[in-house]
Amino acid sequence: MRTILFGAGGQLGVDLARLCRKRGHSLLALRRSQLDITDEPATRQRIARHNPDCVINAAAYNQVDQAESDAETAMRVNALAVRNMAFACAEAGAVLVHYSTDYVFSGEKGSPYTETDAPAPQSVYGVSKLAGETFAQAHCPAHYVLRVAGVFGPPGRHTRRGNFAEFVLRKCAQGASLRIVDDQFATPTFGPALAARTLDLIERKIPFGLYHLAGGEPVSWFDFARKIVRLAHCSADLEPIDRTHYQAQAHRPRCAALSNARVEAAGIAKMPSLDAAIAEYLRSRKRERPVRR
Numbered sequence: 001m002r003t004i005l006f007g008a009g010g011q012l013g014v015d016l017a018r019l020c021r022k023r024g025h026s027l028l029a030l031r032r033s034q035l036d037i038t039d040e041p042a043t044r045q046r047i048a049r050h051n052p053d054c055v056i057n058a059a060a061y062n063q064v065d066q067a068e069s070d071a072e073t074a075m076r077v078n079a080l081a082v083r084n085m086a087f088a089c090a091e092a093g094a095v096l097v098h099y100s101t102d103y104v105f106s107g108e109k110g111s112p113y114t115e116t117d118a119p120a121p122q123s124v125y126g127v128s129k130l131a132g133e134t135f136a137q138a139h140c141p142a143h144y145v146l147r148v149a150g151v152f153g154p155p156g157r158h159t160r161r162g163n164f165a166e167f168v169l170r171k172c173a174q175g176a177s178l179r180i181v182d183d184q185f186a187t188p189t190f191g192p193a194l195a196a197r198t199l200d201l202i203e204r205k206i207p208f209g210l211y212h213l214a215g216g217e218p219v220s221w222f223d224f225a226r227k228i229v230r231l232a233h234c235s236a237d238l239e240p241i242d243r244t245h246y247q248a249q250a251h252r253p254r255c256a257a258l259s260n261a262r263v264e265a266a267g268i269a270k271m272p273s274l275d276a277a278i279a280e281y282l283r284s285r286k287r288e289r290p291v292r293r
């Protein structure tokens with residue numbers, strides 16, 4: 001299979017590139033320094049020239065708070081670049097895989113969100129990601145739009161943005177105290193498991209469409225931190241706080257847990273339990289080397 005991967009220097013991108021190679025894809029993996037996806041002619045040219053069966057877009061503007069004051073960049077990267085990619089994929093007859101987020105939801109439903117629930121993003125980031133997924137669906141019939149949440153993959157040890165697990169481990173190593181929200185819930189998603197299931201969808205020709213492919217296990221950020229600390233055998237001064245004490249520019253959903261029922265019904269394996277994912281994370285991160293950008 002001929003595959004192009006955009007955003008190959010991000011935490012998910014590194015895991016995807018590794019796995020594509022292992023599974024024998026003929027892979028063109030492009031980091032940001034090799035291709036800026038907002039360069040529309042260059043992106044179209046790469047897609048037309050490589051003649052891929054599949055384009056995976058792991059590039060994104062993920063600075064949730066910064067997006068509130070830089071809506072233009074968020075929209076350019078998360079929405080308009082995806083629109084351009086979708087047109088180019090449709091023209092080339094390629095499948096487009098694109099990742100979206102639980103932040104497209106308000107978080108007020110009270111139970112895990114399914115693909116038929118109406119999005120109601122409450123932040124610029126959420127709006128930009130919703131626009132991106134809508135463009136992918138509108139312009140490339142052969143698409144997988146995968147909503148994920150709180151991604152933590154071992155390459156995040158060295159990537160620019162890192163991830164929540166690295167934040168917790170760093171604070172522990174510094175002996176710093178941690179105040180983490182206990183009334184905000186998500187379904188944290190283990191990067192390597194997400195990468196494997198992404199390739200399963202493509203390779204097994206699962207019907208195209210929108211799927212939730214997150215961790216499957218709703219947890220508060222405080223409990224997530226507590227599990228990381230316990231499984232890493234480190235000691236930390238952890239304090240639960242409520243979200244009114246967490247000052248941030250962007251509004252975050254209170255509980256945007258995603259249900260994986262649809263993707264599982266399509267034949268994709270269940271995600272690992274959160275404990276198993278964290279344990280694997282802690283083992284794998286030791287082998288990670290710095291990522292080129």
Ligand SMILES: NC(=O)c1ccc[n+]([C@@H]2O[C@H](COP(=O)([O-])OP(=O)(O)OC[C@H]3O[C@@H](n4cnc5c(N)ncnc54)[C@H](OP(=O)(O)O)[C@@H]3O)[C@@H](O)[C@H]2O)c1
Pocket residue numbers: 006007008009010011012013031032035036037038057058059060061062077098099100101102148149150151152159160161162293
């Ligand atoms: N991380 C999460 O918690 C989370 C939650 C929900 C959804 N998601 C989605 O999951 C997908 C994978 O995210 P991730 O966790 O791997 O994020 P990540 O580690 O931040 O990786 C994103 C990559 O995109 C690159 N990028 C940013 N702007 C670009 C541009 N204009 N052109 C090319 N590359 C660009 C970044 O490069 P630089 O680092 O050099 O900027 C980075 O390498 C994204 O679609 C994201 O929105 C992630």
